[in-house]
Amino acid sequence: MTHDMIITGAHVITPDGTLERNIVVDESRVVSFTTDDVPCDTRIRADGLVALPGLIDTHVHYGVYTPIDRAAGTESHAAAIGGITTMMRMLRIGGAYQKALPEQLDASRGRHHVNYAVHASIFNYSQVDEMEYCASKGVSSFKIYMNLGGEIGHVYMDTAPGSTGLDEATVELTVPLIDKIVKNAAGLGLPVCVHAEDYESCACSMREAQQKGGDGLGAWSESRSPEYEAKAIQTVCRAARKYGTTVYFVHIGSARALEQIRAERAQGTKVHVETCPHYLTITHEDRGDYLAKVMPPVRTRADIGAVWAALGSGEIDTLGTDHVANTQSSKLGDGQDVWGALAGFPGIGALLPILLSSGVNCDRLTLEQLAALTSANAAKIFSLDGKGALAVGRDADITIVDTRLEKVLDHEMFGGHSDYSIYDGMKLRGWPTKTIVGGSLVAEDFEVIAKPGTGRFVAPR
Ligand SMILES: [Zn+2]
Incomplete structure:
Protein backbone atom coordinates (compact mmCIF):
# COMPACT_ATOMS: atom_id res chain seq x y z
CA MET A 1 0.00 0.00 0.00
CA THR A 2 1.20 3.50 -0.79
CA HIS A 3 0.86 6.16 1.89
CA ASP A 4 0.19 9.86 1.34
CA MET A 5 3.29 11.21 3.05
CA ILE A 6 6.34 10.19 5.02
CA ILE A 7 8.55 12.55 7.00
CA THR A 8 11.93 10.96 7.52
CA GLY A 9 14.79 11.60 9.91
CA ALA A 10 13.22 14.14 12.27
CA HIS A 11 13.42 14.21 16.06
CA VAL A 12 9.69 13.97 16.72
CA ILE A 13 8.44 15.87 19.78
CA THR A 14 5.55 13.87 21.27
CA PRO A 15 3.70 14.18 24.60
CA ASP A 16 5.77 11.18 25.79
CA GLY A 17 9.16 12.57 24.81
CA THR A 18 11.29 12.61 21.67
CA LEU A 19 10.84 9.84 19.12
CA GLU A 20 13.46 9.01 16.49
CA ARG A 21 10.97 7.68 13.93
CA ASN A 22 9.58 8.46 10.51
CA ILE A 23 6.08 9.96 10.55
CA VAL A 24 3.55 8.34 8.20
CA VAL A 25 0.50 10.38 7.10
CA ASP A 26 -2.69 9.22 5.40
CA GLU A 27 -5.88 11.16 4.73
CA SER A 28 -4.60 14.20 6.61
CA ARG A 29 -3.84 12.31 9.82
CA VAL A 30 -0.78 10.76 11.42
CA VAL A 31 -1.25 6.99 11.05
CA SER A 32 2.01 5.57 12.38
CA PHE A 33 5.58 6.13 13.49
CA THR A 34 8.07 3.74 11.98
CA THR A 35 11.75 3.03 11.44
CA ASP A 36 10.87 1.50 8.04
CA ASP A 37 10.90 3.36 4.78
CA VAL A 38 7.41 2.90 3.36
CA PRO A 39 6.19 3.68 -0.17
CA CYS A 40 4.47 7.05 -0.33
CA ASP A 41 3.40 9.86 -2.66
CA THR A 42 5.22 12.66 -0.86
CA ARG A 43 8.54 12.28 0.91
CA ILE A 44 9.75 15.01 3.24
CA ARG A 45 13.38 14.75 4.28
CA ALA A 46 13.91 16.20 7.71
CA ASP A 47 17.22 14.67 8.72
CA GLY A 48 18.53 16.29 11.88
CA LEU A 49 15.55 18.63 12.07
CA VAL A 50 12.83 18.73 14.73
CA ALA A 51 9.16 17.91 14.12
CA LEU A 52 6.79 19.87 16.37
CA PRO A 53 3.02 19.58 16.62
CA LYS A 387 -4.85 19.24 17.30
CA GLY A 388 -2.09 19.75 19.83
CA ALA A 389 0.08 16.64 19.58
CA LEU A 390 2.05 14.47 17.22
CA ALA A 391 0.30 11.17 17.90
CA VAL A 392 -1.37 8.41 15.93
CA GLY A 393 -4.88 9.48 14.91
CA ARG A 394 -4.23 13.20 15.31
CA ASP A 395 -4.34 15.71 12.46
CA ALA A 396 -1.14 15.92 10.43
CA ASP A 397 -0.45 19.56 11.33
CA ILE A 398 3.31 19.49 11.64
CA THR A 399 5.97 22.18 11.87
CA ILE A 400 9.52 21.20 10.97
CA VAL A 401 12.20 23.42 12.50
CA ASP A 402 15.93 23.84 12.15
CA THR A 403 17.04 24.87 15.62
CA ARG A 404 20.49 25.92 14.35
CA LEU A 405 19.48 28.07 11.40
CA GLU A 406 20.40 31.75 11.89
CA LYS A 407 18.59 34.51 10.09
CA GLY A 425 16.75 43.44 12.19
CA MET A 426 16.73 40.92 15.05
CA LYS A 427 19.13 38.05 14.47
CA LEU A 428 17.38 34.86 15.54
CA ARG A 429 18.63 31.28 15.84
CA GLY A 430 16.06 28.58 15.13
CA TRP A 431 13.47 28.84 12.34
CA PRO A 432 10.66 26.80 10.85
CA THR A 433 11.63 25.30 7.50
CA LYS A 434 8.48 23.35 6.61
CA THR A 435 4.84 23.85 7.52
CA ILE A 436 2.47 20.94 6.98
CA VAL A 437 -1.27 21.52 7.33
CA GLY A 438 -3.60 18.52 7.31
CA GLY A 439 -0.96 16.41 5.57
CA SER A 440 -0.23 19.02 2.85
CA LEU A 441 3.11 20.79 2.60
CA VAL A 442 2.10 24.45 2.62
CA ALA A 443 5.38 26.31 3.19
CA GLU A 444 8.98 25.34 2.68
CA ASP A 445 12.16 27.36 3.25
CA PHE A 446 10.32 30.68 3.62
CA GLU A 447 8.09 30.19 0.60
CA VAL A 448 4.44 29.30 0.50
CA ILE A 449 4.16 26.58 -2.12
CA ALA A 450 0.44 25.77 -1.96
CA LYS A 451 -2.52 27.79 -3.18
CA PRO A 452 -4.78 29.23 -0.45
CA GLY A 453 -7.49 26.84 0.68
CA THR A 454 -5.53 24.18 2.56
CA GLY A 455 -6.65 25.63 5.88
CA ARG A 456 -9.97 24.53 7.40
CA PHE A 457 -12.26 26.09 9.96
CA VAL A 458 -11.73 24.49 13.35
CA ALA A 459 -14.57 24.41 15.89
CA PRO A 460 -14.50 23.07 19.45
CA ARG A 461 -15.65 19.48 19.81
ZN1 LIG B 1 -5.76 41.39 20.77
Missing part, protein backbone atom coordinates in the same frame (compact mmCIF):
# COMPACT_ATOMS: atom_id res chain seq x y z
CA GLY A 54 1.72 22.38 14.36
CA LEU A 55 1.67 25.67 16.21
CA ILE A 56 -1.59 27.29 17.29
CA ASP A 57 -1.48 31.08 17.49
CA THR A 58 -4.32 31.73 19.94
CA HIS A 59 -4.69 35.46 19.28
CA VAL A 60 -4.76 37.07 15.84
CA HIS A 61 -6.46 40.24 14.51
CA TYR A 62 -7.02 40.25 10.77
CA GLY A 63 -10.00 41.45 8.77
CA VAL A 64 -9.90 44.90 10.40
CA TYR A 65 -7.69 47.01 8.10
CA THR A 66 -8.35 44.84 5.06
CA PRO A 67 -11.48 42.67 4.78
CA ILE A 68 -11.24 38.97 5.57
CA ASP A 69 -11.52 37.93 1.92
CA ARG A 70 -8.09 39.55 1.41
CA ALA A 71 -6.65 39.27 4.93
CA ALA A 72 -7.20 35.50 5.05
CA GLY A 73 -4.69 35.07 2.23
CA THR A 74 -2.04 37.55 3.35
CA GLU A 75 -2.06 36.81 7.08
CA SER A 76 -2.29 33.04 6.77
CA HIS A 77 0.64 33.34 4.36
CA ALA A 78 2.64 34.99 7.14
CA ALA A 79 1.42 32.30 9.52
CA ALA A 80 2.52 29.48 7.23
CA ILE A 81 6.01 30.95 6.76
CA GLY A 82 6.25 31.25 10.54
CA GLY A 83 5.31 27.62 11.20
CA ILE A 84 1.78 28.35 12.49
CA THR A 85 -0.78 25.72 11.40
CA THR A 86 -3.86 27.14 13.19
CA MET A 87 -4.59 30.84 13.70
CA MET A 88 -7.34 31.85 16.10
CA ARG A 89 -9.07 35.03 15.00
CA MET A 90 -10.33 37.63 17.47
CA LEU A 91 -13.48 38.58 15.60
CA ARG A 92 -15.02 41.96 16.45
CA ILE A 93 -18.49 42.71 15.16
CA GLY A 94 -20.49 45.82 15.98
CA GLY A 95 -23.90 44.61 14.82
CA ALA A 96 -25.68 41.28 14.87
CA TYR A 97 -23.66 38.06 14.77
CA GLN A 98 -26.57 36.28 13.07
CA LYS A 99 -25.93 38.47 10.05
CA ALA A 100 -22.18 39.02 10.23
CA LEU A 101 -20.86 35.64 11.37
CA PRO A 102 -22.09 33.63 8.35
CA GLU A 103 -20.73 36.38 6.04
CA GLN A 104 -17.35 36.30 7.75
CA LEU A 105 -17.18 32.49 7.72
CA ASP A 106 -18.26 32.30 4.06
CA ALA A 107 -15.61 34.83 3.06
CA SER A 108 -12.98 32.91 5.07
CA ARG A 109 -13.65 29.55 3.45
CA GLY A 110 -11.16 28.42 0.82
CA ARG A 111 -8.91 31.43 1.37
CA HIS A 112 -6.63 30.34 4.25
CA HIS A 113 -3.27 28.63 3.90
CA VAL A 114 -3.53 27.37 7.48
CA ASN A 115 -6.41 26.33 9.74
CA TYR A 116 -8.39 29.01 11.51
CA ALA A 117 -10.75 29.32 14.46
CA VAL A 118 -12.82 32.23 15.72
CA HIS A 119 -13.21 33.91 19.12
CA ALA A 120 -16.34 36.07 19.21
CA SER A 121 -16.09 39.44 21.00
CA ILE A 122 -19.22 40.45 22.90
CA PHE A 123 -19.78 44.21 23.19
CA ASN A 124 -23.44 44.73 24.15
CA TYR A 125 -26.60 43.08 25.50
CA SER A 126 -28.04 42.15 22.12
CA GLN A 127 -24.83 40.23 21.38
CA VAL A 128 -25.17 38.53 24.78
CA ASP A 129 -28.43 37.12 23.44
CA GLU A 130 -26.53 35.78 20.42
CA MET A 131 -23.90 33.86 22.37
CA GLU A 132 -25.78 30.59 21.98
CA TYR A 133 -26.02 31.19 18.24
CA CYS A 134 -22.27 31.89 18.08
CA ALA A 135 -21.56 28.68 19.98
CA SER A 136 -23.75 26.73 17.56
CA LYS A 137 -21.65 28.10 14.67
CA GLY A 138 -18.42 26.85 16.24
CA VAL A 139 -16.77 29.83 17.92
CA SER A 140 -13.98 28.84 20.30
CA SER A 141 -14.69 31.34 23.05
CA PHE A 142 -16.11 34.76 23.86
CA LYS A 143 -13.89 37.79 24.23
CA ILE A 144 -14.35 40.60 26.74
CA TYR A 145 -12.49 43.90 26.31
CA MET A 146 -12.34 45.35 29.81
CA ASN A 147 -10.08 48.11 28.43
CA LEU A 148 -12.93 49.63 26.39
CA GLY A 149 -15.42 52.09 27.80
CA GLY A 150 -16.05 55.74 28.61
CA GLU A 151 -13.77 58.14 26.78
CA ILE A 152 -11.51 55.26 25.68
CA GLY A 153 -14.29 53.07 24.26
CA HIS A 154 -13.25 53.62 20.66
CA VAL A 155 -12.48 50.48 18.63
CA TYR A 156 -12.13 49.35 15.02
CA MET A 157 -14.43 46.44 14.32
CA ASP A 158 -13.72 43.80 11.70
CA THR A 159 -14.87 45.22 8.43
CA ALA A 160 -17.50 43.53 6.23
CA PRO A 161 -16.19 41.18 3.53
CA GLY A 162 -15.43 43.09 0.34
CA SER A 163 -15.43 46.44 2.11
CA THR A 164 -12.60 48.96 1.74
CA GLY A 165 -13.26 51.25 4.69
CA LEU A 166 -12.71 50.99 8.42
CA ASP A 167 -15.58 50.15 10.75
CA GLU A 168 -15.28 52.51 13.73
CA ALA A 169 -17.36 52.05 16.86
CA THR A 170 -17.62 53.06 20.48
CA VAL A 171 -18.35 50.44 23.13
CA GLU A 172 -18.60 50.21 26.91
CA LEU A 173 -17.88 47.00 28.80
CA THR A 174 -19.60 47.71 32.10
CA VAL A 175 -19.40 45.37 35.07
CA PRO A 176 -23.07 44.20 34.76
CA LEU A 177 -22.49 43.43 31.06
CA ILE A 178 -19.33 41.50 31.89
CA ASP A 179 -21.26 39.57 34.54
CA LYS A 180 -23.84 38.50 31.95
CA ILE A 181 -21.21 37.38 29.44
CA VAL A 182 -19.33 35.40 32.08
CA LYS A 183 -22.57 33.75 33.22
CA ASN A 184 -23.69 32.81 29.71
CA ALA A 185 -20.30 31.42 28.73
CA ALA A 186 -20.42 29.02 31.66
CA GLY A 187 -23.81 27.77 30.50
CA LEU A 188 -22.46 27.20 27.01
CA GLY A 189 -19.33 25.47 28.29
CA LEU A 190 -16.96 27.87 26.55
CA PRO A 191 -14.15 29.95 28.05
CA VAL A 192 -14.16 33.74 28.11
CA CYS A 193 -11.03 35.45 26.80
CA VAL A 194 -10.36 38.59 28.78
CA HIS A 195 -8.41 41.72 27.95
CA ALA A 196 -7.77 42.71 31.54
CA GLU A 197 -7.24 46.45 31.89
CA ASP A 198 -9.64 48.60 33.90
CA TYR A 199 -10.75 51.28 31.44
CA GLU A 200 -11.81 53.87 34.01
CA SER A 201 -8.42 53.83 35.73
CA CYS A 202 -6.58 53.86 32.39
CA ALA A 203 -8.63 56.78 31.02
CA CYS A 204 -8.00 58.91 34.08
CA SER A 205 -4.29 58.20 34.21
CA MET A 206 -3.82 58.71 30.45
CA ARG A 207 -5.51 62.10 30.65
CA GLU A 208 -3.11 63.17 33.41
CA ALA A 209 -0.07 61.89 31.53
CA GLN A 210 -1.01 63.81 28.41
CA GLN A 211 -1.63 66.99 30.39
CA LYS A 212 1.85 66.65 31.90
CA GLY A 213 3.26 66.34 28.38
CA GLY A 214 4.46 62.76 28.85
CA ASP A 215 5.61 60.88 25.77
CA GLY A 216 7.24 57.63 24.66
CA LEU A 217 6.58 54.00 25.50
CA GLY A 218 7.57 54.66 29.12
CA ALA A 219 4.80 57.24 29.56
CA TRP A 220 2.39 54.91 27.78
CA SER A 221 3.29 52.08 30.19
CA GLU A 222 3.04 54.35 33.23
CA SER A 223 -0.38 55.62 32.18
CA ARG A 224 -1.71 52.06 31.93
CA SER A 225 -0.28 50.72 35.15
CA PRO A 226 -0.09 46.96 35.82
CA GLU A 227 -2.26 47.79 38.85
CA TYR A 228 -5.14 48.40 36.42
CA GLU A 229 -4.56 44.95 34.95
CA ALA A 230 -4.71 43.47 38.44
CA LYS A 231 -7.94 45.37 39.16
CA ALA A 232 -9.65 44.01 36.04
CA ILE A 233 -8.37 40.49 36.77
CA GLN A 234 -9.97 40.68 40.22
CA THR A 235 -13.29 41.93 38.86
CA VAL A 236 -13.74 39.25 36.23
CA CYS A 237 -12.48 36.44 38.46
CA ARG A 238 -15.08 37.33 41.06
CA ALA A 239 -17.78 36.76 38.43
CA ALA A 240 -16.08 33.63 37.10
CA ARG A 241 -16.04 32.01 40.53
CA LYS A 242 -19.73 32.79 40.98
CA TYR A 243 -20.70 30.97 37.76
CA GLY A 244 -17.87 28.44 37.43
CA THR A 245 -16.66 30.01 34.18
CA THR A 246 -13.22 29.32 32.73
CA VAL A 247 -11.33 32.56 32.20
CA TYR A 248 -8.53 32.85 29.67
CA PHE A 249 -6.40 35.95 30.17
CA VAL A 250 -4.98 37.15 26.88
CA HIS A 251 -1.66 38.99 26.55
CA ILE A 252 -0.38 38.89 30.12
CA GLY A 253 3.01 40.60 30.26
CA SER A 254 3.60 42.06 33.71
CA ALA A 255 4.83 40.62 37.00
CA ARG A 256 1.91 42.32 38.79
CA ALA A 257 -0.73 40.68 36.58
CA LEU A 258 0.91 37.28 37.09
CA GLU A 259 0.89 37.83 40.84
CA GLN A 260 -2.83 38.66 40.79
CA ILE A 261 -3.58 35.57 38.69
CA ARG A 262 -1.72 33.45 41.23
CA ALA A 263 -3.99 34.87 43.94
CA GLU A 264 -7.14 34.16 41.89
CA ARG A 265 -6.04 30.59 41.17
CA ALA A 266 -5.44 30.08 44.88
CA GLN A 267 -9.11 30.96 45.41
CA GLY A 268 -10.15 28.22 43.02
CA THR A 269 -10.80 30.31 39.89
CA LYS A 270 -10.44 28.35 36.66
CA VAL A 271 -7.82 30.45 34.89
CA HIS A 272 -5.64 30.07 31.81
CA VAL A 273 -2.94 32.51 30.80
CA GLU A 274 -1.57 33.61 27.46
CA THR A 275 1.47 35.77 26.84
CA CYS A 276 2.90 37.24 23.63
CA PRO A 277 6.38 37.30 22.10
CA HIS A 278 6.71 41.06 22.70
CA TYR A 279 6.42 40.58 26.47
CA LEU A 280 9.41 38.23 26.20
CA THR A 281 11.64 40.52 24.17
CA ILE A 282 10.79 44.22 24.26
CA THR A 283 10.80 46.83 27.05
CA HIS A 284 10.07 50.54 27.16
CA GLU A 285 13.44 50.87 28.88
CA ASP A 286 15.24 49.79 25.72
CA ARG A 287 13.00 51.06 22.98
CA GLY A 288 12.11 54.60 21.90
CA ASP A 289 9.93 54.35 18.82
CA TYR A 290 6.14 54.23 18.83
CA LEU A 291 5.85 51.07 16.71
CA ALA A 292 5.92 48.89 19.82
CA LYS A 293 2.88 50.66 21.31
CA VAL A 294 0.44 48.01 22.43
CA MET A 295 -2.26 47.32 25.05
CA PRO A 296 -1.26 46.32 27.67
CA PRO A 297 2.06 48.12 27.17
CA VAL A 298 5.46 46.49 26.99
CA ARG A 299 6.98 46.87 30.45
CA THR A 300 10.43 46.49 32.04
CA ARG A 301 13.33 44.04 31.97
CA ALA A 302 12.16 42.77 35.36
CA ASP A 303 8.73 42.03 33.86
CA ILE A 304 10.34 40.12 30.99
CA GLY A 305 12.18 38.02 33.58
CA ALA A 306 8.91 37.28 35.37
CA VAL A 307 7.18 36.25 32.14
CA TRP A 308 9.97 33.87 31.14
CA ALA A 309 9.94 32.37 34.63
CA ALA A 310 6.16 31.86 34.40
CA LEU A 311 6.56 30.12 31.04
CA GLY A 312 9.13 27.77 32.50
CA SER A 313 7.09 26.99 35.60
CA GLY A 314 3.86 26.31 33.72
CA GLU A 315 1.99 29.32 35.12
CA ILE A 316 1.53 30.54 31.57
CA ASP A 317 -0.36 28.13 29.33
CA THR A 318 -0.19 29.51 25.80
CA LEU A 319 1.40 31.91 23.35
CA GLY A 320 -0.61 34.25 21.17
CA THR A 321 0.90 36.97 19.04
CA ASP A 322 -1.90 39.57 19.27
CA HIS A 323 -0.97 40.05 15.61
CA VAL A 324 -2.57 43.17 14.13
CA ALA A 325 -2.34 43.31 10.35
CA ASN A 326 -1.79 47.07 10.10
CA THR A 327 0.73 49.23 8.22
CA GLN A 328 3.17 51.86 9.52
CA SER A 329 1.18 54.82 8.23
CA SER A 330 -2.10 53.66 9.79
CA LYS A 331 -0.26 52.77 12.98
CA LEU A 332 1.66 56.00 13.54
CA GLY A 333 -0.92 58.53 12.37
CA ASP A 334 0.72 61.97 12.38
CA GLY A 335 3.74 60.53 14.22
CA GLN A 336 3.71 63.43 16.71
CA ASP A 337 3.60 61.51 19.97
CA VAL A 338 2.81 58.16 21.50
CA TRP A 339 -0.81 59.14 22.21
CA GLY A 340 -1.67 59.61 18.55
CA ALA A 341 -0.31 56.22 17.45
CA LEU A 342 -2.57 53.17 17.33
CA ALA A 343 -1.88 50.23 19.60
CA GLY A 344 -0.95 46.87 18.10
CA PHE A 345 1.47 45.51 15.50
CA PRO A 346 2.01 42.37 13.40
CA GLY A 347 3.83 39.38 14.88
CA ILE A 348 2.42 36.06 13.74
CA GLY A 349 5.54 35.00 11.79
CA ALA A 350 7.93 35.93 14.59
CA LEU A 351 6.48 33.76 17.37
CA LEU A 352 8.33 30.52 16.72
CA PRO A 353 11.77 31.95 15.86
CA ILE A 354 11.66 34.12 19.00
CA LEU A 355 10.76 31.15 21.21
CA LEU A 356 13.45 28.99 19.59
CA SER A 357 16.09 31.71 19.72
CA SER A 358 15.48 33.24 23.14
CA GLY A 359 13.81 30.20 24.74
CA VAL A 360 15.07 26.84 23.55
CA ASN A 361 18.52 28.01 22.41
CA CYS A 362 19.04 29.94 25.66
CA ASP A 363 18.06 26.94 27.81
CA ARG A 364 14.96 28.64 29.15
CA LEU A 365 12.56 26.13 27.56
CA THR A 366 12.82 22.54 26.39
CA LEU A 367 11.33 21.57 23.04
CA GLU A 368 8.69 19.59 24.96
CA GLN A 369 7.72 22.74 26.89
CA LEU A 370 7.63 24.69 23.64
CA ALA A 371 5.26 22.10 22.13
CA ALA A 372 2.97 22.32 25.14
CA LEU A 373 2.97 26.14 25.17
CA THR A 374 2.41 26.60 21.45
CA SER A 375 0.11 23.70 20.66
CA ALA A 376 -1.02 21.14 23.25
CA ASN A 377 -2.34 23.57 25.86
CA ALA A 378 -4.30 25.68 23.37
CA ALA A 379 -5.86 22.55 21.83
CA LYS A 380 -6.97 21.44 25.30
CA ILE A 381 -8.28 24.82 26.50
CA PHE A 382 -10.29 25.48 23.32
CA SER A 383 -11.26 21.81 22.70
CA LEU A 384 -9.63 21.72 19.27
CA ASP A 385 -10.04 18.02 18.74
CA GLY A 386 -7.29 16.39 16.69
CA VAL A 408 17.92 38.20 10.50
CA LEU A 409 14.19 38.84 10.74
CA ASP A 410 12.72 41.01 7.99
CA HIS A 411 8.97 41.57 7.71
CA GLU A 412 9.20 40.97 3.96
CA MET A 413 9.95 37.29 4.48
CA PHE A 414 6.37 36.70 5.72
CA GLY A 415 4.37 38.27 2.89
CA GLY A 416 1.68 39.67 5.16
CA HIS A 417 -0.20 42.95 4.69
CA SER A 418 2.09 44.87 7.08
CA ASP A 419 5.09 46.84 5.87
CA TYR A 420 7.08 46.55 9.09
CA SER A 421 7.83 44.33 12.04
CA ILE A 422 8.87 45.50 15.47
CA TYR A 423 11.39 42.63 15.28
CA ASP A 424 12.97 43.81 12.01
